[in-house]
Amino acid sequence: MSLGDLPFSSVLFDLDNTLLDREEGFDRFCRELYHTSSVMSSTHSEEDAVALMKSWDQGGLASTPKVWETAIKQWPGIFKDIDQAMVVFLEMIPALLILDSRTRTMLEDFSDLGIGCGIVTNGGTPMQTAKIEETGLIALVDSYTISGSLGVRKPEPRIFQHALESIEAVAGRTLFVGDNAEHDIVGAKKVGMKGAWMSLGRPWPVAGYEPDYVIENIWDVRRLVLGEGATE
Numbered sequence: 001m002s003l004g005d006l007p008f009s010s011v012l013f014d015l016d017n018t019l020l021d022r023e024e025g026f027d028r029f030c031r032e033l034y035h036t037s038s039v040m041s042s043t044h045s046e047e048d049a050v051a052l053m054k055s056w057d058q059g060g061l062a063s064t065p066k067v068w069e070t071a072i073k074q075w076p077g078i079f080k081d082i083d084q085a086m087v088v089f090l091e092m093i094p095a096l097l098i099l100d101s102r103t104r105t106m107l108e109d110f111s112d113l114g115i116g117c118g119i120v121t122n123g124g125t126p127m128q129t130a131k132i133e134e135t136g137l138i139a140l141v142d143s144y145t146i147s148g149s150l151g152v153r154k155p156e157p158r159i160f161q162h163a164l165e166s167i168e169a170v171a172g173r174t175l176f177v178g179d180n181a182e183h184d185i186v187g188a189k190k191v192g193m194k195g196a197w198m199s200l201g202r203p204w205p206v207a208g209y210e211p212d213y214v215i216e217n218i219w220d221v222r223r224l225v226l227g228e229g230a231t232e
Contacts, residue, residue, distance in 0.1 A: 003114050007227045009218045010116035010169035012160070012188070013141075015128060016060055018198050018218060019119065020135060025097040026057060032092065040073040064089065064124075068190030090127055094134035102219040107140040107171035114226060116167040117129075120160065120176075122153045122183065154180070155187025177221050181206045195222055 003009050016022035030050040034040050040049050053170055056067045068085035071078055071111065071148035079085040110117050121128050127146040132138050147153040150162060164171060171192030178184025178198065185195035186209045197204070197211035198218065204211065213224055222228070 006113075006115070008115070008175045008194070008225045009173040010118075010164075010167055010175075011110065011219075011221065011225055012118045012163050012167075012169075012174060012176045012193070013132065013146075013218075014154075014176075014180065014184050014198075015121035016123070017179045017200070018184075019103060019137060019179055020097045020099065020131060022060055022097065023054075025052065025093055026060070028096040029089070029093050030054070032096070033078075037075065038080050039077050043075065048152060064113075064127075066129070090130065093127070094130040097131055097135050099135040099137060100219070102217075104136070104140065106219050106222045107137075109139050109222070110225065111140065116169050118163050118167045118169075120154065120163045121145070122147040124148045135181045154183040155189050155190070157187070160188055160191045160193070164193075175221070175224060177215075181209075181211070185209070185211045196221060225226050 013019050027050060030053045031046065034046050034049050039224045044052065053067070053071065056062060056070045065086065068079065068082050068089070071085065072082065079088065099159050107117060118138065119132065119142070121144070123146060125146050128146045128148065132144055143163070145159060145163040145166060147159060148157055152159045154160070162175070164174060175195045175196055176184060176188030176193045177196045178204050179200060181197060181204060186206055188195045189209065194212040196213040196215050199216060215221065
């Protein structure tokens with residue numbers, strides 16, 4: 001199989017809730033925090049406390065300092081201050097994220113075939129870098145682009161263009177994979193890439209645009225890239 005025969009010669013991936021199940025990792029963090037914090041367990045059951053923290057976090061879209069400010073107000077003494085909370089979160093969460101073995105195998109196969117792979121993620125540089133390094137993704141992709149380092153966030157075109165250049169890819173032969181309809185898929189399509197949306201059971205929310213592909217599992221990208229009977 002030659003690279004020229006494939007539907008795509010390169011793939012760019014979002015990180016959180018795409019390559020990595022960030023929601024599952026955050027759930028693990030909340031539960032570990034609950035079992036080490038008497039102020040949480042004295043007022044809430046584990047399930048109620050975790051549900052509260054998830055509601056504040058908004059799937060990772062909320063400001064992280066704001067999440068911990070709210071937690072400290074809810075449970076005085078859980079952390080000394082927001083700075084301590086941020087340090088604990090940065091130290092713990094990367095190790096609680098797990099790269100699925102099927103995702104690892106897919107990325108290894110792409111590398112063997114010469115398919116360029118990169119990561120494009122919004123977020124702070126220390127946190128996102130730690131996730132990429134801790135999970136072993138750093139050895140499985142050709143580059144990673146973090147908005148905190150570049151100073152530009154998805155869906156702005158420059159972050160996608162920078163990522164394409166970093167893996168020496170052209171937009172027309174590149175698939176972008178992500179879970180955020182507007183930031184990932186609409187943003188990528190505006191610079192000429194095809195978009196595969198991780199729907200996670202949700203309906204498509206952006207009027208006037210449609211994803212080129214809808215997938216439920218990240219390893220389904222293998223079928224799209226290798227042309228193995230993918231459904232659009």
